[in-house]
Amino acid sequence: MKLKHKKRNLRKRKITNVIMLSFSFFAAIVTIIPLALIFYYTISKGIANLNIDFFTKMPTPVGEPGGGMANAIVGTILLILIGGAIGIPLGILSGLYISEFGNNRFGDVVRFLTDVLSGVPSIVVGVVAYTLIVIPMGHFSAFAGGGALAILMIPTITRTTESMINLVPSSYREAGLALGIPKWKTTLAIVLKTAWKGIATGILLGLARAAGETAPLLFTALGNRFWSVNVFQPIASLTVYIYQYATAPFKDWNDQAWTAALVLILMISVLSLFFRFITRSKYKV
Amino acid sequence: MIACNSNKQGDSSEDQLPGAMSESNGSSNVKINGAGSTFDYPIFSKWFDNYYKTTGVQINYASIGSGGGIQQITSGTVDFGATDAPMTEEQMNAFKDKQETEVLHIPIIIGGVAVTYNLPSAGQGLKLDGPTLADIFMGKIKKWNDARIASLNPDKTLPAKPILVAHRSDGSGTTFIFTDYLSKVSGAWANSIGSSTSVKWPVGLGGKGSEGVAGLISQTEGAIGYVELSYAIHNKLSYAELKNEKGNFIEANFKTVTQSAASAVGNMPEDLRVMITNAEGENAYPISAFSWVVVPKDIKGQKKAEALVKFLKWAVTDGQDDAESLYYAPLPEEVQRLDLVKIDLITSNGNNINVQ
């Protein structure tokens, strides 16, 4: 009788196995479907205007054909660079703090507040950046826009850094310490390097999200119809243009909005590929 | 890296910039920033591009909404604002406190609000009047074949479908104009709901932006809503003919909208802040309104002030030629004259500005 029970148990475990694994495969498929649909939709609407002009020319007034969004493309890149320059160090270093030294009340506070920060609506972040940067400066600027984007990136980067570093087995740290390497070097050279791939994902997700935001830029970078790479002046961005053009009653503007969306997705793809490249493992796992 | 690639293309585009190639370079170091009404954005973009090509002055504009424009001009982060709803006393006082000068309202263009609907069997040009419209939006008239709608439209087939009201979910000048009209034609509306950029709608779904409302209507049979005339035309939506003060059923177009302003000129107050809904002209379209540029009376920078004054004078006269192609209604002559007088009041550090 014991054997029968064991056999039944084994059958049950095998069935559960198949069910759960099928579910995860199913999950993957279900995730791909809306992704594919949105891509298809964006591509079909945006491909028409995707030509070299789009990357090199300035926007033309309504009704005049041609023109592009050179200023917005460069603007978005500049904004992400500024946002990343502020947000990535803040995110990684605070994540490092929490995971290595944060086993105390203050660390808990940081962890907690980072999660809270991730829930703040992007428009509120924009308004806060407006109060903290634009008002003292007296005018809108790319710097303010980058600042707002940095605030949006920080929670993702911090949390991911902390998670990834926590998952590095303690044996790695102990090995380093046993060799006489000081803690800070162990952390940077061994632990951080091990966790790097996951942290890079966090950074990528943060940058991608920031690149796709509109609301915070409206009150900080404002927008600019002209060419500008001046950090202390208003600057154009793809998302603000998408927002203004997609909701305007002019077909050529609507079309350009979709093309801008397509370009934005292409830019994220390039960024993603870049991250994958720099975090590729030199050894086959 | 990516940045390098784009910078390369960026550099080459600098060679192609109109500014670099144009002959005129006048006050090319002057940069002016404005913000406000999304309604004005299309024509502003055309004006600013043309102006830049001819004078080299860069005027930049962000369409963050009328209220946003007012907030920014009050805090001094932009040089001018644009709004579909005139500033309230409270806002004008706040401006005066902060900027230590008065704010001027300059009507810059006129727009019409179309009552759009999705009812294939009725076709274009459903006839409605003020009180009926108000009752529809209050939820008192629930079906398309209601007696009151039918009596206005004896020649149309109206199905027994329920009416779905679509309104703006975001605060907007368009809502302000529409509710201002409804308040004028319906006492019940004025008492219970009132007029503002955002109101408590008794029934209906909210769409974000005129595009959202237009999308809602085009997706839902039996829907009715209000959008800027340009959106109705662009999205090929049917829109209603409204009965005006004089009793005529008027279709919204540039002429009838301009008519509203022309017929209201006689009663315009000194500061040009007036709502021209339900105007008295024979062929006036009842839901029309100005859009204003708001500027400080005294502008600190001399060069900036000159450039702005010159631009405004051009915009209210020659610039009006661009109106119709972009679905706006141009300012009538009388209003243009009043505008020029108002613009002449602008000073810089107390000095008058002399530009052509």
Next chain:
Amino acid sequence: MSNNPTGSLTTDTSFESVKSLINGKVKRKKEPSPFTKKILGHKNIGDLIFERLTLLFAALVVLLVVVMGWEMYVHSRLSIKEFGFQFLVSTEWDPYAEHFGALPMIFGTIVSSILALLIAVPLGIGVAVFLSELSPLWLERPLSFLTELLAGIPSIIYGLWGIFVLVPWLRDDVEPFLQKAFPGVPLFEGTPYGFGMLAAAIILSIMILPIISSISRDVLRSVPQAQREAAYGLGATKWEVTRIVLGNAKSGLLGATMLGLGRAIGETMAVTMVIGNRPEISASLLDPAYTMASVVANEFTEATSMLYLSALIELALVLFIITIIVNVLARLLVWSTEEKRG
């Protein structure tokens, strides 16, 4: 041996610590606050600089959040004084008469976010499991890449796709089907417009899927291979091994979920384009609703009076506080399950 955060090794080889090591959980003693630690606690200057530097940056983040909360509080004082507690329980949002009650929006935010999580967390972790445990390499790379790409799509594009693709599909196919299949159930009552809570929940879940799945995937990958091998050695099926891996990665998975939740609560653009924007509470998924973030985004730039503006900022403050409460609850949940395991 167990890991002591200051880097020095202890020789605690008790059964408890070995067991916890195997389980992947490490017992840590609570440390004194960094501000009271003496400088001489460190063995070399590099460590000191490192700790102080990271502390500085962490403190900056804390400062940022505190400043945000403070700014919001200051600007909502006017509204708090005017409406008091009523703000949280009144269902009337009337900008013209200047009566502001946030209850329908609180309801909308919480319900839409929870629904989005209910959809996205199982799917997201399912995808993560697939990518890290099951999928062959040639499939995993492009699939991961595509999921990450989803994160970069501007929310307004989601909104537009929602209006023109999702909403008609819901209105014409899904919602009538649900009404036929479950007649009389209050969850599916009302006229199918397509716009409404269901559309918002679906769009939100699509938006937070990439965050949850990408981070979970990396978290799962980081669990040491030894864990899996040990379990296989004991005769576990693949799913049972995965379960153990998931257990190890629990806090990382929770972190991913919290980030996803954060995004869902604060998302504005895409939601407001499909939710119908009607400040009403309803049991039906098919009815329109309104979220706090949407209200702020919609009405902020057009707020005509100081009180109106203040009410909107108070709404943002309420959202902030709700995020705090949700985070506290999540932490309590995790601590209580860890206690049980103990």
